[in-house]
Amino acid sequence: QDSSITIATVNNGDMIRMQGYTDEFTAETGIGVEWVTLEENVLRQRVTTDITTKGGQFDIMTIGMYETPIWGANGWLVPLDDLSAEYDADDILPAMAGGLSHDGTLYAAPFYGESSMIMYRTDLMEAAGLEMPESPTWEFVREAAIAMTDKDNEIYGVCLRGKAGWGENMAFLTAMSNSFGGRWFDEDWRPQFDTDAWSETLNFYIDLMNEAGPPGASNNGFNENLSLFQQGKCGMWIDATVAASFVTNPEESSVADSVGFALAPNTGLGRNANWLWAWALGIPAGTDQEAEAKQFIEWATSKDYIQLVAENEGWANVPPGARSSLYETPEYQEVPFAEMTLQSILTADPLNPAVDPVPYVGVQFAAIPEFAGIATQVGQEFSAALAGQTSPEEALENAQAIASEEMEAAGY
Amino acid sequence: MGQITLEKVTKSFGEVEVIPPLDLTIEDGEFCVFVGPSGCGKSTLLRLIAGLEDITSGAVRIDGQDASDTPPAKRGLAMVFQSYALYPHMSVRKNIAFPMRMAGIPAEEQTRRIDAAAKALNLTDYLDRRPGQLSGGQRQRVAIGRAIVREPAAFLFDEPLSNLDAALRVGMRLEISELHERLKTTMIYVTHDQVEAMTMADKIVVLRAGRIEQVGSPLELYRAPRNLFVAGFIGSPRMNLIEGGVAQQNGAHTLGIRPEHIDVVADGPWQGTVGVAEHLGSDTFLHVHDTGLAEILTVRATGDIELRHGDRVNLAPREDQLHRFGPDGLRIA
């Protein structure tokens, strides 16, 4: 092989799967690939350190919707505006392309995209004598959750994220507050945790979890909830659409054949509590392997790659949420969660996430450099409130203080 | 009170019998010294008496009471260890107070006894020092002080002077002897030092491989060693042992004569060449070769004798000081 590129990537299932197909890429192009696989948070720190210091460790970085616009604006990423015709960049779902662009230029190609939705146990729902509407309200969710809960048998009506982190509980809570009419900042960048909308959001969330959530929920993130749901311990779970393929996989899930899907809940204000996220591949500016890196990105996010995975592992396992054409593929339409995934993605709008106007881009985050730091600390406050260590009011007060302090320091 | 009796005491470590059945009585107030070559069981015997080791069979009696199963603390004995075993983190005062503290003796009484002991042992100025800041002799005294305040029935000493230098040893030896004079408490004292044994003991017990070879006063042992082992062991420099013709003429298998009982004379029965002559001023030790009696004959001459390496000498043994031993090594009476 003539050359070799180094790719930093996150350790989730689709990415790991892609590593398995690297040999095909190498065989095709003669370009070797070195993988650096890291857990999401570690990955984010590693690549951020590297890109800000121009360390040049990686030729491709796996980044998300949060980083891409910021980095793109700083000129740290190679613009992906010259991708080949057969790659068909226009096929990328507009919501995804929008979130991964700055000033209309695409800076990272989505490998897969996700929104969030309700996954629920049809059998439990039936037993409770309820029927899940296509687009339920939070009130319904609460009612159903309480009805399904059977703590003696370790069945909890609803599993929600509680673990602190801007990509963990704050992703969920921000999306939820959107549906309650809340937002992170008003047009003057003033934090909004002192508003009624946030107060309602947090109180509703905590009450719901106390009544119908699993124990220790404040430490549950995506993984913990996934495994609870797979073990049949959750009635409903509102989380990333990618989870659908895991909970419906009979090899991993004990409830694979009784899972239903619905849009994330709302309060009738016109916004659903769903987010929008993509894991995308970007090229740091200054790499001396730019051409090779582009080649890889075109391969990994192409229609052909989807085809390749579909052939080998079945349609349910292809990376979802990135391309419109996937949802037009008849075979894929057979997949039970395909339709609901697409709908969820389509209802999220990064530019107008909340009921009221906002000065930032992003559904469950605000694409500004300070956000991750603030949101993680706020997330810790909310997580503590969920654990019962502080009251929701205190938590909101602290959150407001933290956010104001940081925003002021950052010069907004 | 402090009469200690061992009755058919044995001790085995696993398979190895270190002490074969052994009987011994130490009278109240006696100063009894255990001597013997290294590994003969001196320390073991002492520790059996102290209760620091369990006896395998037999009985240890203290003042007639069977103490075989009494724990060490209850036997009313005090021990002074070879390493002194002072508590390094406590001041001298605390060290001495420790046994009384453990016994719950009231504070004033403690102070009284400590002061008395310190005075007796010349330690008054050092009461607030740590053992690490004391010289060897002073540490020794602290260890004794710690033993005294308990007013024990008997003192057990395990080679207490062997860590001291020669000069200090002489001083401490006298101090312990005087202590015994004063307290009249039973003392059992382990040493491998000739001079200590001879000068301090009322009674010496010579041990070999756990067996008692001879028990007696120092002079009994010096004058009439029961066998060759004791003969060789007691007295310094060692007794000269002569085999062969001369011995037979004297009706013995082995003939013993101490260096101090051979005189350098103008004309004597034995002749030889001086090897090394050690002039101490007060005495002269001659190592005489080529006597035809033994490889080297050691002779002690009082005062300073002008003899050098290579000189020929005539020697005369004092006939009344000859020791005769049979082929079995036992003294011929």
Add this chain to the structure above:
Amino acid sequence: MGQITLEKVTKSFGEVEVIPPLDLTIEDGEFCVFVGPSGCGKSTLLRLIAGLEDITSGAVRIDGQDASDTPPAKRGLAMVFQSYALYPHMSVRKNIAFPMRMAGIPAEEQTRRIDAAAKALNLTDYLDRRPGQLSGGQRQRVAIGRAIVREPAAFLFDEPLSNLDAALRVGMRLEISELHERLKTTMIYVTHDQVEAMTMADKIVVLRAGRIEQVGSPLELYRAPRNLFVAGFIGSPRMNLIEGGVAQQNGAHTLGIRPEHIDVVADGPWQGTVGVAEHLGSDTFLHVHDTGLAEILTVRATGDIELRHGDRVNLAPREDQLHRFGPDGLRIA
């Protein structure tokens, strides 16, 4: 060749002057012993000669050459340490070979010298053992062997026997004396043991607080100590020192008489009560109280004398053995 001269040598550790200016010559082939109380600077002096410490001022000459700045390895001296300082990870053979290896002596020559030394020191059977597997005396010999093979200009010994037990010490003392007889190499020997000093030395240097109190042959020191310090230091048991009336009658401020020069007689000029009587068999040491002369008068009687604690004795000093000292502590000739 090995004449060693110290010229106005001083040594200070920081502020403390341990050796004030000191002059001393040790002749080639001489056996010179340094004695003195602990901390008087014996070891320091030896280490200055060895080059293990820098002298503060003055000069060390070896065979007339100024060696003050020569590193220890280059001075051509060999040292035997108190702890022997054998290399524990090397066999006896390697230990002995080490200095030759450092000097780059060819292998056959090394072997030859090792074998010779081993033979001389009775070590042939132990050449392949490690020091840890040897007894104290054997280790001592290895240390000497290591020193011999270098064929040094002089040997330096720092209390080489103090770690051995009494019996072994006597043997090793003889061996070192014989070695000196044989090699005729200069030897400087530090000890605090009376007997070693007296028996081994050609010349004794008595030190006190870094100063030389007297230099002379053992018997010179024994017979005519220059001052009270030397008088008290040389001889064992110590010389009795008497002040007051009796001393004045003899024309002295202090009168000295050695224990072995006082006789127990039926009727003598001095009387006293026996305190402790130490019966060694060969000798008896009497510690006599209440003589009105000194607190305790020590008396050595040859042989065994039947005297006990509390007995009254009459004593007679040998008039020709009295030592007279003036008020400044110096001997009155």
Add this chain to the structure above:
Amino acid sequence: MARAVKSQRKVLNTGLAWTIGLVIFFPILWTILTSFKTEAEAIASPPIFLNFSWTLENYAVVQERSDYMRFLINSVIIAGGSTVLGVIVAVPAAWSMAFVPSARTKDILLWMLSTKMLPAVGVLYPIYLLFIRLGILDSRVGLVIVVMLINLPIIVWMLYTYFREIPGEILEAARMDGAGLREEILYVLTPMAVPGIASTLLLNFILAWNEAFWTLNLTAAKAAPLTAFIASYSSPEGLFYAKLSAASTMAIAPILILGWFSQKQLVRGLTFGAVK
């Protein structure tokens, strides 16, 4: 030389010690056991101890996902290299402190130790920038140096306490025997300190092996050791206990085995002069 212990006492001791030992060891044992289970068995309720179908599949999966050998080799090189280099630098320093002590020796020793108190995260950016400048990011050389520097104070201290137990007379004897400084250290000091040096090597090998901050942050693909390997398992999608266990077992097995085989030396070295 205590009295013969009553065997009843010994039984009690044995029982107690084994119980405690097993409790302490249990998390590791459980991890190893879990690594041979299927995912379903791993989270079975109630938990299964031994009667499960032993499988090596998790190891296969982990190996397929990440090339274990590459990480292992990097770990060995970084831990080994930094330790050996550290000892080479530390021996002369420890010699000086132990045998030519000055008034400041203890201060220097404690100062060295205090350099370990610098919070690593606080200096990540400076060091990262420095590494970029020097071009040693993601290189074994760079990591060997950093890890060596991190452990150097500990190495110096350990060697120092070891050397202090060696009587100075022996080195003086060597000097009298004509050895120069080099020979003194090479032929006398070092061989005598072999047990000490061995345990120093061991302890620092372990510390270096487990060093997770710099080895993770200064490497990418080429020099990444096992700490980076395990970082990719901390939270995959779904809780794959069995695979996590397999990866954990693979990460700790080499050092665990090394540690067990050499625990005697290690224990001797772990005193830091605590025993005088």
Add this chain to the structure above:
Amino acid sequence: MATQHSRSAARLMMTPAVVLLLGWMLVPLLMTLWFSFRRYLPLRGGDLGWAGFDNYVRFVTSSAFWPSVQTTLILVGGVLAITIALGVLLALLLDQPMWGQGVVRILVIAPFFVMPTVSALVWKNMFMDPVNGLLAHLWRFFGAEPVAWLTDVPLASIVLIVSWQWLPFATLILLTAVQSLDSEQLEAAEMDGARPLSRFAHIILPHLGRAITIVVLIQTIFLLSIFAEIFVTTGGAFGTRTLTYLIFQRVLESQNVGLGSAGGVYAIILANIVAIFLMRIVGKNLDR
């Protein structure tokens, strides 16, 4: 021992170690000091100019600062207390005659070899998980409500995990110290009438003083920089944010290097306060 020659040789031979460590200390320290006075925000393009003491003021006035100092001290103190208390007991136990002493020692020593990340992962997922964790199973087996360890008692849980890792170290050092106790001293105490508890309090514990100091010193150095255990388990939530972790959040999560550097300087100051305090004791104990 010391001649002029050997003293200069000593100085020379100290040099590499001292220079290396000095460099390792000074270069990052100076850079950190420099950054701490700058508005250094990597995501906003890097160094944005002089900040004066802003970063310092902001770091201490932030509501997270004092709690994090407190958490740090509790964590370090808690782990020290547990490892030393249990370490002493375990050392005494292991010193007793028993069957299979070697194997028990191996079992006890094992956690020391486990990487912090691995041990945190294992504890978190396989033991402390309130649903699938083994401890939850155990609690349920005894009919108790499982504890959500990392939520309900987060700091204690982390102390437990870290103590588990460091107990072997403390035990081993203390064990060698116990073994070095002169048995004659214990026998003397026995003759003096001291019962086992008194012997422990008056003889053994004082003898262990030096070893305990060294355990405290070395462990403190490592404990002050505990990171992986927190990162993996709680991510700093629920009051488990130590000073180190707070700095980590400032530098890597908020990407504010200036602020983080100021925090680093504070951490160095704190570490040095602890160190001076420790070294006072250690220095005294080392001289003994």
